[in-house]
Amino acid sequence: MSSTNTILTQLTTTPKEKPTVEQLGFGKHFTDHMFMMDYTIEQGWHNARIIPYQPISLDPSAMIFHYGQSVFEGMKAYKTPAGDVQLFRPERNFKRLNISNDRLCIPAIDEQFALDALKQLLSIDKDWIPSEPGTSLYIRPYTFATEPFLGVAPAKSYHFIIIMSPVGAYYSEGINPVKILVEKQYVRAVVGGTGEAKTGGNYANGLKAQEIASKEGYSQILWLDGKENRYIEEVGSMNIFFKINGKVITPALNGSILAGITRDSMLHLLKSKNIDVEERRITIDEVVQAYEEGILEEAFGTGTAAVISPIGQLKWQDTELTVNDGQIGEVTQMLYDTLTGIQNGTVEDSFGWIVKL
Ligand code: COI
Numbered sequence: 001m002s003s004t005n006t007i008l009t010q011l012t013t014t015p016k017e018k019p020t021v022e023q024l025g026f027g028k029h030f031t032d033h034m035f036m037m038d039y040t041i042e043q044g045w046h047n048a049r050i051i052p053y054q055p056i057s058l059d060p061s062a063m064i065f066h067y068g069q070s071v072f073e074g075m076k077a078y079k080t081p082a083g084d085v086q087l088f089r090p091e092r093n094f095k096r097l098n099i100s101n102d103r104l105c106i107p108a109i110d111e112q113f114a115l116d117a118l119k120q121l122l123s124i125d126k127d128w129i130p131s132e133p134g135t136s137l138y139i140r141p142y143t144f145a146t147e148p149f150l151g152v153a154p155a156k157s158y159h160f161i162i163i164m165s166p167v168g169a170y171y172s173e174g175i176n177p178v179k180i181l182v183e184k185q186y187v188r189a190v191v192g193g194t195g196e197a198k199t200g201g202n203y204a205n206g207l208k209a210q211e212i213a214s215k216e217g218y219s220q221i222l223w224l225d226g227k228e229n230r231y232i233e234e235v236g237s238m239n240i241f242f243k244i245n246g247k248v249i250t251p252a253l254n255g256s257i258l259a260g261i262t263r264d265s266m267l268h269l270l271k272s273k274n275i276d277v278e279e280r281r282i283t284i285d286e287v288v289q290a291y292e293e294g295i296l297e298e299a300f301g302t303g304t305a306a307v308i309s310p311i312g313q314l315k316w317q318d319t320e321l322t323v324n325d326g327q328i329g330e331v332t333q334m335l336y337d338t339l340t341g342i343q344n345g346t347v348e349d350s351f352g353w354i355v356k357l
Helices: 090-103 111-124 200-215 261-272 284-292 330-344
Strands: 033-040 044-052 070-072 075-079 085-088 136-145 157-167 178-182 220-224 232-235 239-244 247-251 277-280 296-303 307-316 319-322 354-356
Touching: 033 111, 044 111, 070 090, 070 200, 075 330, 085 111, 085 330, 090 111, 090 136, 090 261, 111 136, 111 157, 200 220, 232 239, 232 247, 239 261, 239 284, 247 261, 261 277, 261 296, 261 307, 261 330, 284 296, 284 307, 284 319, 296 330, 307 330
Parallel strands: 178 220, 178 307, 247 277
Antiparallel strands: 033 044, 033 157, 070 136, 075 085, 075 136, 085 354, 136 157, 220 232, 239 247, 239 296, 296 307, 307 319
16 A cells, blocks of 8 residues: 555544443444545545544535435444354445446545455444344444535545444344335336445335335345336345245346345355255245245345344235245255354354455
C-alpha cells in the first residue's frame, strides 16, 4: 500500500458499556471504534483511519441521499473457546463488495488493504466479540457517494466505512423454524437489474411486501423471479434451499439472485457429505407439487446474518405448506452444527475458510 493508506488510529477516551447477551438482538449495539476512508478523483482512496464510533457529517445534497449509490457487506467475527478471534471467508466479502461497487459505479477498494484494516479494527475492539452460543460480532463494511450534487451521474467522492455490532440471532425464532410468505404482487429484482449487487435499494424495494407479510405473521418473504413470477429466487435476507426426495436443490445464480457466501459454503459442505445437491431453476409449483406428493422433506435459508434458518411453513396463494411438521430437518441441523462449529472453532475447518486475526 502507498503511505497515503497508512491507517491512523485514534482511540476512544469514553468506552461504552457492552450489552449483556440478553440485550444483544441484531444490529442494535455498536463497538467503540469504526474504520473509515475517503475517495476523491484526485487522491483515490485515502485518509484511512480508525476512530471512535461516531456520527458522520454529510452535505444535504450528498448523492447517496438522492440516488442511492451505496453498497454494503455483511460478515462476522467469532471467538473460539480458546479465546482466539476468527473470520469466516472474509476475502469473499471484500471481493463481493467490489462486484457490487462495480455495478453501482463506485470505485473499487483494495481488498487486501480492507481486510488488514478490518483485522486492526478487530484487534482494538475484540473484547466486544460475544462468545455465548448463537452470538458473534457482525461486521458491516459499506461504501457510498458523498459528492454534493443533484445531477444523475456516478459521484466523484465516497466514503468506505466498517462498523461492527455484537449480535445474537437475526430472527427472534433463533434456530426454530420460521414462517415465510411467497410474494405474489411485488418483485425484488429482474435479470439485468441490481439483484446480484448488495445495494440498499434492493432491500428498500422489499420493505412494502415485508411489512404486509409481517402483519400476517410471517418472518420474511420469498421472492419469485421478476419476469414470470414462477421461479424461486431468494428470501428477504437469505438464499433458499429445499430438500425434495433426498436431493437438496437451490436456485441457480442468474444475475438477479445474491451470490451468498453461506450459500456457496453449504454447496461445498453438502458435496463433502455426499449429499446430492443441485443448483438449478426451480418453480414454486414444483415445490407445491413435492409437498402434495409428500416428498418436500426440508426447507431452509442461508445467510451471514440468518446463518441457517429452517423454514417450517411456506404460504403460496391459498396453499399453506408445513415442512417436516414444522420441525428442523436432519440435513438442516447437520449444516447448522457443522457451519457454526467451523465458525466458532469447535469443528475442524477442512475447507480453509477460517482466517485468524
Ligand atoms: C447478511 O446476511 O449479512 C445480510 O446482509 C442480510 C441483511 C439484510 C441483514
